[in-house]
Amino acid sequence: MTPDDVRVLESGPLPIEDRLRRVDCDVHHSLRSLEDLKPFLSRRWWDHLQSYGLRMPVPFSGSSPYPKATPALSRTDSWPPVGGPPGSDLDFMREQLLDRYDIQHGLLHLLYPCGMDQRNQAFGAALCRAINEWVVAAWTSQEPRLKAAISVPGEDAAAAVAEIEHWAGHPGFVQVAMATHSIEPLGRRRYWPIYEAAVGQSYPIGLHTSGYNGNAITPAGWPSFYVEEQHGVAISQQGVAISLVTEGVFARLPELRVVVVEAGFAWVPSVAWRLDRHWSRMRDEVPHLVRPPSEYIRENLWFTTQPMDEPERPRDLRHILDWIGWDRVLFASDYPHWDMDSPELGFRLRMTAEERRAIYGGNARAVYGLA
Amino acid sequence: MARHVIAAAADIPPGGRKIVTVQGREVGVFNLGGEFYALLNRCPHQGGALCLGRQVGLVTSSEPGRYDYSRPGEMLKCPWHGWEFDIRTGQSWCDPDDLRVRRYTVQVEPGEALAKGPFVAETFTVSVEQDYLVVEI
Numbered sequence: 001m002t003p004d005d006v007r008v009l010e011s012g013p014l015p016i017e018d019r020l021r022r023v024d025c026d027v028h029h030s031l032r033s034l035e036d037l038k039p040f041l042s043r044r045w046w047d048h049l050q051s052y053g054l055r056m057p058v059p060f061s062g063s064s065p066y067p068k069a070t071p072a073l074s075r076t077d078s079w080p081p082v083g084g085p086p087g088s089d090l091d092f093m094r095e096q097l098l099d100r101y102d103i104q105h106g107l108l109h110l111l112y113p114c115g116m117d118q119r120n121q122a123f124g125a126a127l128c129r130a131i132n133e134w135v136v137a138a139w140t141s142q143e144p145r146l147k148a149a150i151s152v153p154g155e156d157a158a159a160a161v162a163e164i165e166h167w168a169g170h171p172g173f174v175q176v177a178m179a180t181h182s183i184e185p186l187g188r189r190r191y192w193p194i195y196e197a198a199v200g201q202s203y204p205i206g207l208h209t210s211g212y213n214g215n216a217i218t219p220a221g222w223p224s225f226y227v228e229e230q231h232g233v234a235i236s237q238q239g240v241a242i243s244l245v246t247e248g249v250f251a252r253l254p255e256l257r258v259v260v261v262e263a264g265f266a267w268v269p270s271v272a273w274r275l276d277r278h279w280s281r282m283r284d285e286v287p288h289l290v291r292p293p294s295e296y297i298r299e300n301l302w303f304t305t306q307p308m309d310e311p312e313r314p315r316d317l318r319h320i321l322d323w324i325g326w327d328r329v330l331f332a333s334d335y336p337h338w339d340m341d342s343p344e345l346g347f348r349l350r351m352t353a354e355e356r357r358a359i360y361g362g363n364a365r366a367v368y369g370l371a
Numbered sequence: 372m373a374r375h376v377i378a379a380a381a382d383i384p385p386g387g388r389k390i391v392t393v394q395g396r397e398v399g400v401f402n403l404g405g406e407f408y409a410l411l412n413r414c415p416h417q418g419g420a421l422c423l424g425r426q427v428g429l430v431t432s433s434e435p436g437r438y439d440y441s442r443p444g445e446m447l448k449c450p451w452h453g454w455e456f457d458i459r460t461g462q463s464w465c466d467p468d469d470l471r472v473r474r475y476t477v478q479v480e481p482g483e484a485l486a487k488g489p490f491v492a493e494t495f496t497v498s499v500e501q502d503y504l505v506v507e508i
Contacts, residue, residue, distance in 0.1 A: 069453060074452040077423055341453060344416040 019359060023364035025304045026261050026332035027097065027106040027146070029139055030087040031073075032136065034113070036138070040130035048123055055123055056117045057183070058212035069226055070203050070338045078336035086336040090142055091342030096147055096208070097335045099341040102276070105370055106335075106362060108139060108148045109177060109208040116154040117211040124153040130162055132173075140172030147368070149177035149206045157193040164194070168201040174206045174368045175259065178194025186240050195249060195256050203258035204367055207240060209233045210368040219347075230307075230339075239262035241301060246276065248288040250296040257367055259302045262334060268310035269323045272297045298325055300359065302367055304332035306341040314348035326355055330364045372507055380502040381409070386444060390422055393508050398424070400504060401458050402475060403445055407460050407489050409506050410447070411473035415463070419451035427455065429464075429469060476507045 014269040029035065038046055070076060073086050078096060080089035087093065098106060100362045112132060118124030125270075128151040135148040150173050152160035160178075167173050186207070198205050208329060217232035219239075238258050250256060275293035280285065289296075303324065311317060321329060334340045341347075343360070351359070364370065377391045382400045390412055392400050397412035399422025410420040428443040444453045446464065455464040461474035482501045 075419070077420055078423065342419075345417045 009359075013141075020360045021104040022102060022331065023105045023107070023136055023361040023368075024101075024103050024329040024333045024343065025107045025259065025309070026306060027093075027108050028111060028335065028368060029090075029093070029108050029135070029146075030085050031134075032084040032088045037127070037130045038132055040133040040137075041126060043048075045123060045126040045130075047126075048120075051082075052120070054113050055119045056114075056212040057119055057214045058117075059214075061088045069230075074336045074340060075338055075340060085204065090139065093335070094143070097333065098315050099144070099335075103145060103343070105364070105368075107148050107174065107206070107364070107368070108135065108146055109206065111150065111208070111210050114179050114211050115151050116182070117213065118153070120155060120160070121156045125159040125163070126158060128153050129166075131258065132163070132167060136170070136172045138333050139262070147174040147370070148172050148251040149175045150203070151177055152194060154178040154191060154194055155183055157190060160194045160212065161197040164203065173203070175206040176371065177206045177208065178191075180207050180237060181211040181217070182217065182241050183213055185243030185247075187238050187243030187245070187249050189247070192249065192252070193367075195253055199253050199255050202369065204259050206259045206261055207237070208261040209237060209263060224291050230248045234263045236368065238267060241297065242271065243273065244292045244301075245296045246286055246289065248286070249298040249320055251288050251290060254300070256300055257302065258300055259330065259367060261304045261332060262306060263303070264307055265303035265305065265324060265329055266311075266317070266320050268297065268303060269320060298328065302330055302363070305332045305346070306332040306340045308341045308346050308350070315350065317349045318363045321349075321364045326358055327366070328358050328364050330367065331360045353365070373505050374460075374505050376443060376480075376485060376503050377506050378504045380407075380504055383504070386424065388426075389465055391506075394507060396508065398473045398475060398506060398508075399423075399447075400506070401424075401426075401447075407479065407504055409475040410456070410458065411475075413472075414449040414451065414454060414456075415470050415472050416449065416452060416454050416465075419449045421447060421449050421456065424448045424450045426458070429455075450494040478505045478507075479503070480505050 074086035078086035080092040083091055097103060113125040113127060115131060116130030118127060133149045137147050140148050149166055150167050152163045153162050164176055195205065217229055218235050223229045223232060241260060244250065244258060272294035279289060280295050309317065332344055375393045377393060383389050383400060385402050385404055387403045388399055390397055391401055398409050399412050400407060400409045410422060412420055414421040425442045427446050427447045427448050428440050429446055431439045445458055447458050448455050457474050461472040463470040467483060479502050483505055487501055
């Protein structure tokens with residue numbers, strides 16, 4: 001590698017003894033087709049799916065309300081040679097991700113279909129169960145490096161709690177996944193039983209940007225361009241984080257761990273500063289927040305890296321990481337999506353070996369209780 | 372630096388491309404209207420296999436509502452993040468000051484001249500009747 005080939009990196013090559021044991025906190029597997037779920041749905045719900053399909057609280061039924069940059073949102077070289085969409089073939093995922101980058105654990109997030117945003121809630125619950133059965137059968141039991149998230153029908157808290165308890169202790173799962181574009185902001189009390197169940201079973205909540213709730217992704221209205229929508233993801237996750245803090249979820253459940261996935265992290269300090277400022281003036285409105293919002297943010301939230309914030313001077317990221325805490329940020333690639341960050345070249349900030357080990361794996365092992 | 376015969380010129384028609392391995396390096400060779408260009412098959416942004424990307428044109432705009440499409444097929448779009456590179460120069464459209472992909476000189480040589488050497492023809496026999504592409508690496 002010469003400077004002509006690759007922009008000179010601020011990070012140097014890695015000594016053998018610092019092998020990273022990377023944990024990738026955002027990996028997307030996918031169904032080859034909805035048929036994959038057939039063995040795990042009852043005859044009643046399979047017939048329902050055939051007759052009525054997936055129905056979300058959103059127009060554009062059957063297609064995405066947002067334009068996407070590339071087919072299946074994916075790297076154009078990630079379509080498996082055996083056929084099927086990107087992320088649907090385990091062997092090809094091993095080749096392109098797990099083996100290629102020496103990933104010790106890959107944490108799976110399924111984006112489609114989503115049980116939580118189904119208008120028919122009983123179907124949504126059946127769909128979550130089928131997705132969870134399928135991920136164990138087709139993925140985690142086949143590849144111990146992969147760990148899944150329990151999909152829950154989060155708009156029906158009792159059913160979501162039942163789903164968590166059904167899987168509690170299963171070695172294939174390390175967290176609970178909820179859609180972030182929910183009917184109400186995720187801090188609202190209707191969701192609290194889910195958080196209590198997660199704490200009870202020692203699962204973090206993994207919040208990957210997902211789901212449809214009928215709202216535009218930004219409060220400014222519907223975007224015209226994918227470049228707007230792509231940034232709107234971070235804004236929508238800010239809304240989720242602010243809701244969790246201000247409603248008092250973390251004041252009530254100090255042990256709750258929430259991992260915000262695929263929203264970057266450079267925005268975190270400014271959100272916290274502004275919340276603290278408002279809180280100090282309007283404390284009587286939210287007296288249940290006994291501590292400044294920034295303290296809940298730094299103690300109960302973790303953030304994955306992708307899509308990486310890329311300041312002109314990579315070292316500027318250091319100030320952000322210093323503020324958030326080097327133990328709060330988790331590496332994620334987002335394989336096989338088009339905006340995947342390379343586990344080797346995604347982070348241009350020069351880091352110490354210790355910092356690198358924390359962000360690329362140590363922090364995730366601590367949050368998720370991985371060996 | 373050595374000169375490597377990498378293909379018969381007729382193997383890569385206008386608009387076509389071929390990925391070859393020369394001295395352990397993967398190189399993409401492109402034919403743009405009869406002119407040949409070679410780029411390292413590695414995106415300088417994050418290491419994607421650049422030369423497997425789509426060839427696109429250049430979309431520019433002088434003002435909102437006015438769009439121009441020029442140079443069809445002359446830009447190469449990385450399969451990962453979609454960064455665009457000018458196949459003729461290797462220059463990045465996203466970050467033209469700091470980033471360019473490594474490019475190599477390609478020459479068309481008659482087989483008659485090549486048969487005399489000194490060239491490295493690693494994978495196939497050179498015949499005097501054809502023209503060949505020679506990359507300098």
